[in-house]
Amino acid sequence: MLRISLLRFLSLPSRSSSSSSLFFNPVSPHSHSQNMATSAYMTSSDSASSAKLLFRQLFEKESSTYTYLLADVAHPDKPALLIDPVDKMVDRDISLVKELGLKLIYAMNTHVHADHVTGTGLIKTKLPGVKSIISKASNSKADRLIEAGEKIHFGDLFLEVRATPGHTLGCVTYVTGDGPNQPQPRMAFTGDALLIRGCGRTDFQGGSSHQLYKSVHSQVRTC
Numbered sequence: 001m002l003r004i005s006l007l008r009f010l011s012l013p014s015r016s017s018s019s020s021s022l023f024f025n026p027v028s029p030h031s032h033s034q035n036m037a038t039s040a041y042m043t044s045s046d047s048a049s050s051a052k053l054l055f056r057q058l059f060e061k062e063s064s065t066y067t068y069l070l071a072d073v074a075h076p077d078k079p080a081l082l083i084d085p086v087d088k089m090v091d092r093d094i095s096l097v098k099e100l101g102l103k104l105i106y107a108m109n110t111h112v113h114a115d116h117v118t119g120t121g122l123i124k125t126k127l128p129g130v131k132s133i134i135s136k137a138s139n140s141k142a143d144r145l146i147e148a149g150e151k152i153h154f155g156d157l158f159l160e161v162r163a164t165p166g167h168t169l170g171c172v173t174y175v176t177g178d179g180p181n182q183p184q185p186r187m188a189f190t191g192d193a194l195l196i197r198g199c200g201r202t203d204f205q206g207g208s209s210h211q212l213y214k215s216v217h218s219q220v221r222t223c
């Protein structure tokens with residue numbers, strides 16, 4: 001099994017206000033990642049608009065994979081989504097969804113994972129009605145195949161899709177929405193496009209270091 005250190009969450013500066021230009025370095029499972037991610041969440045939940053966003057960072061240590069649970073808890077249905085679920089942790093994820101009283105609507109991937117088996121299929125069998133999402137460019141199967149620029153809505157919140165190829169051809173980054181009622185600071189879920197003090201490997205799966213450099217600088221580090 002490949003051991004790839006994974007970044008799954010990056011907080012981006014606000015486009016409209018430089019005063020909240022909060023930029024977090026990638027988090028690492030081998031450093032003080034939990035603290036950094038928690039502080040990002042705490043900061044995010046300070047503003048009234050972001051009080052609607054529920055955010056949980058989950059970890060699977062064998063593949064060093066972060067899974068993220070997001071939900072609009074101000075909406076009556078509490079619609080939720082999971083980013084990059086791992087198959088062996090599906091029961092944990094579903095228990096948490098139930099415990100928090102959420103309605104899981106999407107199980108989505110940033111890319112086709114070489115280092116672990118995705119849990120989206122398993123989640124769909126355990127929670128019928130959940131839709132899977134992956135990029136069209138990944139050449140994989142899902143209920144919804146997304147492309148750059150699309151929005152994925154959950155309640156009154158949404159994620160934007162950005163194409164960030166380079167680790168694989170089909171990598172995308174999901175960025176929290178831009179708008180008066182969307183959480184600030186914005187967050188980017190980069191999958192393996194951007195890691196802890198580095199990037200995902202580019203030597204297989206159609207990878208390209210040149211393309212990845214362009215992706216990170218044009219799609220992730222700008223907002």
Ligand SMILES: [Zn+2]
Nearest residue numbers: 113114192200
């Ligand atoms: Zn990967």
